[in-house]
Amino acid sequence: MATLSLRDVKKRFGKTEVIHGVNIDIEEGEFIVIVGPSGCGKSTLLRMVAGLETVTSGEIAIDGARVNEKEPMDRDIAMVFQNYALYPHMSVFDNMAYGLKIAGTPKGEIAERVEQAADLLQIRDFLARKPRELSGGQRQRVAMGRAIVRKPAVFLFDEPLSNLDAKLRVQMRLEIRQLQRELGVTSLYVTHDQVEAMTMADRMIVMNAGHADQIGAPLEVYSNPATEFVAGFIGSPPTNFFEAGGRGRIGVRPEHLSIVEGAGAGQLGATVANAEPLGAETLVHVRLENGSLLTVRQDGAAPIPAEGTGIGLAWDGRHEMRFG
Amino acid sequence: MTGRDALAAETPPVKAPGADHDGMVERRGAGLWLTHLGLIVGLLFIFFPIWLAFVASTISQPEIARPPMPLLPGDQFIENYTRALTSGINAPVALMLGNSLVMALGIAFGKIAISLLSAFAIVYFRFPGRQLFFWLIFLTLMLPVEVRIVPTYEVVAGFGMLNSYSGLIFPLIASATATFLFRQFFMTVPDELAEAARVDGARPMRFFFDILLPMSRTNIAALFVILFIYGWNQYLWPLLITTDPSMNTIVMGIKQMFPSGDDIADWPVIMATSILAMIPPVIVVVGMQRLFIRGLVESEK
Incomplete structure (x- = not known):
């Protein structure tokens, strides 16, 4: 367990600056998710913490000690890669033991720690197999196991679930979170999936084109987004942005919009484009006069207006979001 | 565009033979037998000279000289082969086989070791002149041995390596x-693997030995077979630098056995030597067949 802090961390590739100064102090045992669209620099930031990329300027400190110049192995970190990066010719046991073997851990202790981790991840039966004989989910567990056995100060996850199918992804994300709580290891987790960020994070860093637009707890970020980008990126379906009656551009989340029957009613007139009933809720897509599409999220039991009918949109002024 | 490409582009596409059938594997009855017959005839055609050589190595000199030559093995097998192995003509064949083995193994292992290391350097390290070095290595592909054989001879002679194993092996070792x-293979290895090894604490050479080398084993096996045969079949180079018969290799040794002037050729011994010279490459190819074909066909994920 350790703290991790980034001080004005910047990264330049040649003349292009891709990370424009990120600051954060991460507490012991905290689970931090870095989320953003592809190309926003989130993976680069993680790789800088791992020591796989050099830090152009600023400082990265683990437990208060500057690690900028240290090799990955000397930083007391463990990393789970997107494609798992398991050694194809080694058995699961050897994959998990490799780091310990290099560190010169005694054989008995290696076996003990690998078996402990294997029990925790329920992969004990696969220890003798080769990675290619495992399913995607099992490989994922082995990659986790390889990180766990090292007992590192910080876990780094680089989109670890992006190669799994949707169902397994939901299950693994719960498991990873639970495991991290049990072990209490400070974690940095990169994803492009805002649902993963919302469900897993203690705090999240929303990255946008190399800037950390907002750092905060998921619900705090959701209800008080700092920028229009954050409001649009976090939440699914995304926040609606539109011009409302001379008051400038505002954002309202789909669940805060409601449909009022009859043309001319409500604060804004629109026509129903189509509706997606999902069971528990229905997403109604409506078209404004200027042609832009908005989404309204309503209860599954509420009546679904027919396509092409004119309706009015209403919302509470408290839910309006404005960005400079 | 080269001339060949242009030609290929202009030639109208030819329909693959058997395209209307269900494919070769599915063919039954007469077609199957015809295919086999064709293959067997071809095989006999290729095999016949080797068979003749074998027959010639089991009969006596007068029997060879007096036509027609017999087509069935004679009774001189043990005598001819013993004579070849122990005394030969210029040098005992056993000694030449040993020389060839040392040279072929030395070249195969040396080439594999050096090319693995240079490919490792070129793919995994960023150093000044990396591209330049790669293209310099690549350039040597375009110079056949014969072109640089005189300066190479000069260098080897200068080092006093004539008539020695090092003289036989070292000049042929760079590949x-x-x-x-190996460069192409290493480039298909995901970067994440190298990064995972780095996080696990593996220094570059540790990564090389623990991960890259085991992953390349099928490629190494395939290359070993090719390089062993390449080394075994070297003719011009050993001929140039070994003047001492005890350093002769088998392939050049066979040629040395041929009579010059009015000497009488000892054909049974020469034929026995030829048959013996074929055995080690055959053993290598057959023994490593499975690995060899896997190395050429599939790239391990």
């Missing part, structure tokens, strides 16, 4: 082809 092959 652009193998370096290129």
Whole structure:
């Protein structure tokens, strides 16, 4: 367990600056998710913490000690890669033991720690197999196991679930979170999936084109987004942005919009484009006069207006979001 | 565009033979037998000279000289082969086989070791002149041995390596082809693997030995077979630098056995030597067949 802090961390590739100064102090045992669209620099930031990329300027400190110049192995970190990066010719046991073997851990202790981790991840039966004989989910567990056995100060996850199918992804994300709580290891987790960020994070860093637009707890970020980008990126379906009656551009989340029957009613007139009933809720897509599409999220039991009918949109002024 | 490409582009596409059938595997009855017959005839055609050589190595000199030559093995097998192995003509064949083995193994292992290391350097390290070095290595592909044989001889003679194993092996050890092959293979290894090893604490050479080398084993096996045969079949180079019969290799040794002037050729011994010279490459190919074909066909994920 350790703290991790980034001080004005910047990264330049040649003349292009891709990370424009990120600051954060991460507490012991905290689970931090870095989320953003592809190309926003989130993976680069993680790789800088791992020591796989050099830090152009600023400082990265683990437990208060500057690690900028240290090799990955000397930083007391463990990393789970997107494609798992398991050694194809080694058995699961050897994959998990490799780091310990290099560190010169005694054989008995290696076996003990690998078996402990294997029990925790329920992969004990696969220890003798080769990675290619495992399913995607099992490989994922082995990659986790390889990180766990090292007992590192910080876990780094680089989109670890992006190669799994949707169902397994939901299950693994719960498991990873639970495991991290049990072990209490400070974690940095990169994803492009805002649902993963919302469900897993203690705090999240929303990255946008190399800037950390907002750092905060998921619900705090959701209800008080700092920028229009954050409001649009976090939440699914995304926040609606539109011009409302001379008051400038505002954002309202789909669940805060409601449909009022009859043309001319409500604060804004629109026509129903189509509706997606999902069971528990229905997403109604409506078209404004200027042609832009908005989404309204309503209860599954509420009546679904027919396509092409004119309706009015209403919302509470408290839910309006404005960005400079 | 080269001339060949242009030609290929202009030639109208030819329909693959058997395209209307269900494919070769599915063919039954007469077609199957015809195919086999064709293959067997072809095989006999290829095998016949080797068979003749074998027959000639089991009969006596007068029997060879007096036509027609017999087509069935004679009774001189043990005598001829013993004579070849122990005394030969210029040098005992056993000694030449040993020399060839040392040279072929030395070249195969040396080439593999050097090309693995140079490919490792070129793919995994960023150093000044990296591209330049790669292209310099690549350039040597375009110079056949014969072109640089005189300066190479000069260098080897200068080092006093004539009539020695090091003289036989070292000049042939650098291999652009193998370096290129390993470079291509290393480039298909995901970067994440190298990064995972780095996080696990593996220094570069540890990564090389623990991960890269085991992953390349099928490629190494395939290359070993090719390079062993390449080394075994060297003719011009050993001929140039070994003047001492005890350093002769088998392939050049066979040629040395041929009579000059009015001497009488000892054909049974020469034929026995030829048959003996074929055995080690055959053993290598057959023994490593499975690995060899896997190395050429599939790239391990």
